[in-house]
Amino acid sequence: MILLKLAWRNIFRNKRRTILSGIAIGIGLASLIFTDALMIGMIESMIRAATGTFLGQAQIHAGGFRETFEVEKTIHDLDNVIRQLSSDAAVKHYAVRTQAFGMISSPANVSSIIFYGIDPAMEKHISKIDEAIQKGSYLAKDTTRRLLIGSRLAETMEVDLDDRVVITTAQATTGQLSQEMFRIGGIFHFNVKEMDSGVVFMHLEKARSILALENDAHEISVTFHNTDQNADQFLSFRERYSQGGNEALGWRDLLKELDALLNLSDFTKYIIALILFGIVALIILNTLFTSLYERLFEFGVLRAIGTRPSGMAYIVLLEALSLSAVSGLFGICIGLIVTYTFSIYGIDYRGIEFAEVTFRELIYPVMTVHQYIEYPLWIMLFALVAGLYPALFAARLVPAGVLRRSM
């Protein structure tokens, strides 16, 4: 107890040094807390942008469809799957779609596209197509001969609202070409290059008719009541719907690049943490050694009057611990204030595209308990590790040597 008291009071002997070290360590910790919170916020925003725009949280396809996109590979036993989804308590919304490659031609140009047949009512709950309409209007019930076209594609095709375009595609089973003329009903802008330059949306029934699919579909997009992107629901969903030749996948399986990025973000966070902890360790090492050299005679006296070598080491380690505790407290306060402020007002990254995902909303750092417990504990652990060398140095001091040297 006396050693703890001694260590605690010692760190306040040179207040300026302790304050400077504390600020440096505290700012390091606060940066780590903020970075972590920002990354969580950014990832959540990216996931929301990726899944909320059009993808959904999970999808069902016929097995092998995603590899070949063959028109005839439609979802097996669609009615039964829809019945299951309708009665599934975990499922919030779903939307049935067709998906096929085709050509779009206007008087000015021709371009390859992916065209989706969508149910406008269902789709409103799943995707943000209606919100992305820049010109014109979303698909209405009585507008089956109208389609929605991406803004970049409209530029390429040199078309505008009400202009005519022709969609050409291969029909299911027979493979015969099918052509249909449409008018531009709306121009959407997702700020996602692939969507804006190569995608067209039309009514589901019209798409089925072009593709000769009767009542079949290629894709069902699903959202869940539980918005936790890492919840177990994906596993159970996959198991439940990957049956009868169908394949059910969560967004992580569908967006491999984003998944890889998320894994990389964890790794990046550890690297940042390691660098910061390393800097903290160096600050503590420097502070302890400076303090130790200033008090060499005092350490000699403590040894002379009977403090064991281990006691000397304890004093230094307790000083490291005390310094990191004070700095940690400071860092927690700063981290809390900064992170809380930005979690209220957000950070504007809107319009910036990263890993094929465009930020569509403000990023709000997310505060978690682990940031305020785990990181300060790591700082203390690193402080202890950093304190080992000066502690060993103090334990090995030859009393007569330091007493003589200091006189």
Added chain:
Amino acid sequence: MQNKNAELIKAIDVSKQYRSGEIMVDALNSVSLTIKRGEFTAIAGPSGSGKTTLLYMISGLDIPSSGTVILDGKPVSAMSGREQSDFRRDHIGFIFQSYNLIPVLTVRENIEYIMLLQRVPEGERRLRVSEILEEVSLGGMENRLPTQLSGGQQQRVAVARAMVSRPDIILADEPTANLDSHTGESLIEMMRQLNERRGMTFVFSTHETMIMERAKRLVLLKDGQIEKDEIRSQGPGVRD
């Protein structure tokens, strides 16, 4: 270390060389000395004569280059660092030239420190601190920090710290060097009285004539060798 008149510390043919920059210094040269219980011994000599080195040798703070120092019947060289620390904690009290109290601890905590290392129960600690503070005329100052005391008062606390653990011997390295003559004289007088009343053994280094005159035994060092070792006939506390 229970027998009266027993040998507390014995240095046999002790020599010490240490490096000072590029130069090897012969601090002690074949010094033999025995300290017995109840002695009031002054180790005197000019600066650089080896007084402090001899004190460090006989307290186990330093290891001789050659020769043997025997503490409690055991050679220092055969003791581990921990054993040496425990021996100093339990048997030796130190008073340093420049007080060397721990500045962040109060007077009470400075005095209690060794007893805490010895795991003396709290009640006894408090009692002993109060008694010793009265004895060194510092009653009521237990909660002050060393910086709030005068030099003489700080040295009294240092004496109290050295005495409170009831060591067999107190080693003092020029205890009056930083004090004015009046304060120094009263400090030596206090130590002498403790020696007389409690039979506490004192060994102190000095180059001041006034202190030498108060010693029962005078060991005179010159160039790292004992030039004179005499038991003074007039007894402690009696001036020539």
